[in-house]
Amino acid sequence: MATEVKLPRLGQGMESGTIVKWLKAEGEAVQKGEPLYELDTDKVTQEVEAEATGVLLRIAVNEGEVPVGETIAFIGNEGEDAPASAEKPAEAPKREPEREAGRAAAAEVAREQPAPSSATTNGRIKASPLARRIARERGIELASLRGTGPDGRIVAEDVERAQVDASSAPPAAAPVRTGGEVESRPLSNVRKTIARRLTEAWTVPAFQLTVDVDMTRTQELVQKQRELNPDVRITVTDVLTKVCAQALIRHRDMNVQFTGDALLAFPNANVGIAVAAPQGLVVPVVKNAEQLTIAQIAQVRGDLVGRARDNKLKADDLEGGTFTISNLGMYDVDVFTAVLNPPQASILAVGQTRDMVVPRDGDVLVLPIMTMTITCDHRAVDGATGAEFLHTIKAFLQDPGLAL
């Protein structure tokens, strides 16, 4: 069997060499230890000796740069056949996998290193030196700000944003110094995305439908749920989410998306909840809401909203929604219209529940009334479909047992 002559590693760190000249010809006899070829390495040109005795059957590489380990010739017995090409391709430097493993382990350690934690600050406000400076310069009270940096640290951006909100801030905030130059504030990525998507949504032909809902039974339900589940903060939004999910399953034609040449109908109700996070509007999704209890929905929602406010949502949290609920009731808004959340077919805008005077059966009652408005993509949904859906939601809210 012919011996493969491979380019040897002749020094630390040597990865290749350049064959300059063969000192033996094909067919010539070779003794072990005799100089076989001349090799140029980084450091020097040297003769390399043969490591076997026999006949030089074939020279596979005549000249040029060759990686260490590659077969360059064959030595064997007279008349033996030399393989047409090397049986095995040149292998990678032998200890490289271990070096890789060492580097990978180091990279993992680097990734896992937590940022220094300032878990307890004993009442001290966490703010970066830059944030403090900006706050100082603009006369903004740090205590009035919400931090979006690591561990809730107030960073420069938070102070910048506060400046924008300062004009509409409640009187409790410190007086903002007015006067100065016009400032140009570059758009954050979140803001750019919001702008792009809503512009897109605005071009969709849409219609809106509005109803008032008597929230008496729903309020009772929320109370009961809170008593049954003291560890979870259950809100009207949670009941609303469950109710909408059930309604979407009953009205499959509403649980769709318009794609241009088809309507995508979804088997589950993935209800998105619009959240006003410090970085901008985000819509995390409660997946398979129709399968969850109200308490479970409250838990999922609580986690999502918390992470939204800390800017810790992952892409997965924001994807897959089939419907969106936007609730501005906590801002004292009675009625509003929401812009579609593309590519979803509809979005429900919900205002606050307030006592209103309502005529009923000839009597005048004071009832807790909530006004909700649905916006629908007319390419996917017709008026009647939307109206029926909205009616179902109203019915479920006014008589929750119907949703079972």
Add this chain to the structure above:
Amino acid sequence: MPELTYREAVRDALATAMRDDDDVFIMGEDIAEMGGSMGVTQGMLAEFGPERVRNTPISEMALAGTAIGAAMQGMRPVAEIMYEDFMTLAAEQVVNQAAKVRYMSGGQITVPVVFRTQGGAGWSPGAQHAQQLEAWFVHIPGLKVVFASTPEDVRGLLWSSIYDDNPVVFFEHRTLYPIKGNVPPKNAAGQIEPIPIGVARVHREGEDVTVIATGRLVHESLKAAEEAEQRGVSVEVVDPRTLQPLDEETLVNSVKKTNRAVIAHEAVTRMGFGAEVTSVLQYQAFDWLDAPIERVGAKFAPLPFAPVMEQFVVPHAEDVLQAILRTVGKNGN
């Protein structure tokens, strides 16, 4: 409580260990009859004899290396390198050998050796007899580095260093040798209460600024703290005592309390030990800092000979005071 000078405290640790343990012996240049160039080992030749109090020729590599070889065989030698500047000569053995033998042997060997040395400016010793080189040695994995500033600390820490199984570079400061201080009495067996390696000491509590100081600068910082107090600034003074391993927890907690830090050492400021401490504080107490961290040290020059120039280069209490005032946002007058 008994009172000892810093010099006597070092001697006490050495002698007590040698009485206690046959494996402990000392070697160095001129340590026998002369009792050492700084008088630290006076009287020890008479008590222990030339076998255990060994003068060596002027050959720092053999001095350090022989101590290492004996330590590898289980003895606990304490080698005296006469001047900190000569640690540069011993460095091959300290850095390439002592620090690494345990590691390179895969844990087979321990090297329980102590290299004692002294440095520091004052009285114009000149550029080659006054350096403070702790920054070089805290940078070497495998070494422990200790720098005590009071008689109590130097005695307790030298004792711990002798009995630590790792190579320890033990710095003393020449201007501290004559200072007096109380030391705890020895126990019933005549042994010294060890001070653990790696634990800092708070000399003075305060609310407004933390001063982290080593060696001579501990005392300068205490003076500066008194002065600052007069001006309404409450200063906490902390001595790390061990430079490697560093008691980060104590230092960081102090700065979290005061929100301001000054690091003071006699060594050249630039690229010094203080730079590392600054980085540690910045990283772990980022949200607690109300002012940039100040460093006080020698200016970037070899130590000049003429007294007027020498005193210009090295740091004093006044430098620490000014740094303190800068951190609280007051200019000194």
Add this chain to the structure above:
Amino acid sequence: MAKVEEKRGTLGKGELKDVLREMLLIRRFEEKVEERFRAGELPGFLHVAIGQEACAVGVCRALEDGDVISSTHRAHAHTLAKGTHPNELMAELYGKTEGCSHGYGGSMHLYDVQHGNMGANAVIGGGLPHVTGAALAFQMRGEPRVAVAFFGDGATNIGTFHEALNLAQLWTVPAVFVLEDNKWAESTPEKQHSPIRDLSERAKAFGMKAVKADGQDVEAVFKTTRQALEHARSGKGPVFVHLDTVRFSGHYIGDPQVYRRKDEAKELRATRDPIEILRGRIGVTDDELGELDTEVIEIVDASVDFAKNGTDPAPEDALKNIYA
């Protein structure tokens, strides 16, 4: 590798074949190391001691239990001769946890405390003061042990050499300093690195007893070392043992030796091979040598298998063993 127990001055006839086998094992081990390095399997850089087997075996056979050695960057022969199993040495060269230094040291940092090997050193002369120190410890404790240093002609120029020998002689410690004088300091011939021709003069300059032997004659090496150890052990002071030897290969594996006359190594192999010299003297036939060769080659091959099947350290092990 049998340790010599009785105190006598020369190698007995029965032992000589065993000595031959031991030198042959070292020879084949080093050749295998060269081969595996060229195949790209061994990290770092290595220095083989082909041609210097008689120095390692002759000296180490003369030692008693409890005697210790320190070695150089060219440490494989010393390490094997002092009792480390080829498996553990090969495993160390492959960087495995089964290696004698558990993967932490490699070729130039071979330690085996159990066998009295206080370490190979990558710094020229780095281990010499440790030998003075170890001998000092033996003296102070009254132990009948000797510390032995191996080093080359290049090392006789460095500071630690002078300081360590000076101090050893001054304090009359039980040390033996073995100079393996192969006339080359890497690529520099002795004539270019030393102004004097007889390096023993350097030891004599410290007042140290100096003896010479032919480093290719294992019996002579053994006898001379026994005498030196006797001198040191009896408290008369350290001894400088000057062995005249030959480095057949380059300084490191892959060294093209552009600085050396091409035929020099060939001539030296023909006339000064310690294995051939002993073999001729005790009359070992080709067949007998072949048998020994087969035996040792099997051991060497097995050590490569052992090493290749060994355990890689975990990456995080890098942070262990820094402090005691």
